[in-house]
Amino acid sequence: MMIPEDLYQAATKMLTRAYVPYSHFPVGAALLTKTGEIYTGCNIENAAYGSTNCAERTAIFTAVAAGQRQFKALLITGKTTEVIVPCGACRQVISEFCADEMPVYLTNQTGKIKQTTVGQLLPGAFTAEDLTHE
Numbered sequence: 824m825m826i827p828e829d830l831y832q833a834a835t836k837m838l839t840r841a842y843v844p845y846s847h848f849p850v851g852a853a854l855l856t857k858t859g860e861i862y863t864g865c866n867i868e869n870a871a872y873g874s875t876n877c878a879e880r881t882a883i884f885t886a887v888a889a890g891q892r893q894f895k896a897l898l899i900t901g902k903t904t905e906v907i908v909p910c911g912a913c914r915q916v917i918s919e920f921c922a923d924e925m926p927v928y929l930t931n932q933t934g935k936i937k938q939t940t941v942g943q944l945l946p947g948a949f950t951a952e953d954l955t956h957e
C-alpha cells in the first residue's frame with residue numbers, strides 16, 4: 824500500500840525528538856493540512872505519568888495553536904512490531920478536529936502500514952452535536 828512518503832519521513836524524524844525516559848517507547852506523528860503544510864509531534868512524557876502527551880495529540884495541538892483547523896491526513900509511526908495504534912484520548916481529540924472520512928495511516932519502522940479512517944478509529948464519537956441539553 825502507498826503511504827504519503829513525506830508524512831512518513833516527517834513522523835519518523837519525530838521519533839528522535841520523543842521525550843520518553845519512562846517508557847522508552849518513542850512515537851511520531853505527522854498531520855497534513857488541506858493547504859499542504861505538515862505539522863509534526865512526538866510523545867512527551869512526565870514523571871507524573873498521566874501528564875504525558877501522545878505524539879498524535881502533540882501534532883494536532885501544535886497545528887491548532889498555529890491557527891490550522893482543516894486537516895487532510897494523519898500518519899503515526901512507532902518502533903513497534905505491528906503498526907502503532909492511537910490510544911482512546913487521542914482518538915477523541917482526532918475526532919474533534921478531523922472528519923470521519925479522513926485517512927489515518929498507522930505504520931511502524933519495518934514497512935507495515937494500515938490505512939484506516941477517523942470514523943473507524945472511534946465510531947459513535949461524542950462530538951459538539953451531542954452537547955445539547957434540556
Ligand SMILES: O=c1ccn([C@H]2C[C@H](O)[C@@H](CO)O2)c(=O)[nH]1
Nearest residue numbers: 846848850866877878908909910
Ligand atoms: O499512539 C500512541 C500510543 C502511545 N503513545 C505514547 C504514550 C506513552 O508516552 C508511550 C507508551 O504508552 O507511548 C503515543 O504517543 N501514541
Ligand SMILES: [Zn+2]
Nearest residue numbers: 877909910913
Ligand atoms: Zn494517545
